[in-house]
Amino acid sequence: METEAQEIIIKGINASPGICIGKAYLVDRQGVEVVPKYRIQDKELSNEVKRFKAAVKNAKDELRKIVEKSPEELQHAHILETHMALLKDKMLYGRTIETVKQESVNAEWALKKVVSNLIEVFQTMTDPYLKERSADVVQVADSIMHNLVGTKKVNIAAIDKRVILVAQDLTPAETSQINLERVMGFITDRGGKASHTGIIARSLEIPAVVGLKNATASIRSDDLIIVDGNSGTVIIRPAEDNLVRYEERKIDYEEYKAVITSESKAPAESADGVRLAVMGNIELPEEVFALLNYGGDGIGLYRTEFQYFNRADFPDEDELFNKYKDVVEVMHPKPVTIRTLDINGDKALNNQFSAEEANPALGLRAIRYCLKKPQVFKDQLRAILRAAAFGNTRILFPMISTYFEICEATRILDEAAESLEKDGLPYNRDIEIGAMIEVPSAVIMADVIAENVDFFSIGTNDLIQYALAIDRGNEQVAHLFQPLDPAIIRMLKHVADVAREKDIKIFMCGEMAGTPHHIPLLLGIGMDELSMNPQTIPDIKRVIRSLNVADTRSFMKEVLKQTTAKSTFELIKDTYGDILAEQLYSG
């Protein structure tokens, strides 16, 4: 029992599931906690302010270098840019300088005082997500402090073995330097479920326990530790019985996970043998792995706006091509449906149109924007056609509202292909082209638009907004946003019927496709493919397997007789309530 006395069990917040057992690697921040206070002579005050400004500038340069070095970590880059802005924030930067001057104190002390006051304000907040945002302020202040006192940071880029990372808190800047393949789990003193560490761990599917308060005080580097991300437990220097118990639990959990995954990786085939492709919507290339793990049969909607945000210029063709190629190669032979830029004024670079459009939903966006900026459009189309040489790629044009637009889009696509031919670059023009059906005029003109495309993809979010004239963001009318409104169902039916008549495929990529109780209806309408948030794929596959497509077709006849969204919902509940019980009553 003497040796077992060393074992320590601590409880924290389970931020990412899974169990791992391994050696600890401590990322410490020594020297920052103890901040000296001393008086600055009046004539030295301006120098002290200069010293502080220099530290901020150094912190900024460090951050900038990290931003530049991490093109792959788009999500990080975003957070880092917020940190860049925070460095010069009035309440942090301005107040610290004021404090130095007013109280004649050193910059370290002034900064610490300003930050402590801010943290107090944050601690009184009730919303956990907002509360955690104080972490951003603390991290930014820490990086200034490091530069003021001159402590060297631990170089986590140099980790060369598989470890469990132990830290007080991990900043996005720090995590972006870690070779994540070397990390089998995370433990932090601070943070909650929505913390940066939690997000990273979940996307890497490795366990994490956060909010442990004083883990860094009890753990030494190279200590053996067990991280149970399911229950939020950490066992430091485990005794043999616990080690054995957790080895078993780890195996059990991995088997359980494998069953879930293998089930969701099997195709979604209805009880009467009809197969439906269940695809995922993604925004970042990094999401591809999670999508495959959830059993996605392909990417039904790859939103491409992200690379255009928060920058001064448009991304160039090669930059876009490399990202698309990554996704297409990993997914091959599964299809990747790349939606061309669906940007609107307020999201566009430089915000150059933002103040002028009174009604952006009806304004210059998506295909309209692209046709007005043919060079930007062509750069993207060239990048897509080049990526198509590396795997199964489709192009989807958003917000088509007239036949003319789809003609123009395909014409420019042909031009892009010709220019690639001239440049002697490898490309593939022989790919499927689709039109997003999300504007009522496109529903009415579907038979004409069908002549120019290989598939339709119905974007229900916008279609419902435009068809019912409902702004979902307006709480006065948000409750009228009803996917089951008979008007919407008739539109869906019409588009699907046209697609069948014209022998093209019919997909759906709006939120409606990822809602279990809509599935009987969508099967009855005859969708070929549904695309949704990756995490809902297993659930939707399960629903499809329990349905009989022939039944859903006759069910549709009843649905079309309904006159209100409410009666349609009641009908679904009465007919399929048993299958959908969980979703219907919890949602």
Added chain:
Amino acid sequence: MSRSQPALSREVTIVNELGLHARSAAKIARLANRSKASVWIQKGDQKADASSIVDILTLACEKGTKITIRIENKADFNILAAITELVEGGFGE
């Protein structure tokens, strides 16, 4: 659009899931930093300087919070409109 003189303030509701967090606050601050005079965000009786991310964060605006965006100079109408649009559009999230 109304023909009368537009008001110096607009009331909006935070619609994005995460509320006014650092990234969305940064977007507001970026716009507010271009204003001629001060731009304020008011929540109940609390007031924050819209050009400061930290000050905006201290208002703790969760999803569903009603805030008032206020400008002091008519020359900043476009900024008022742009911030309103940003908030109502859920920051494009």
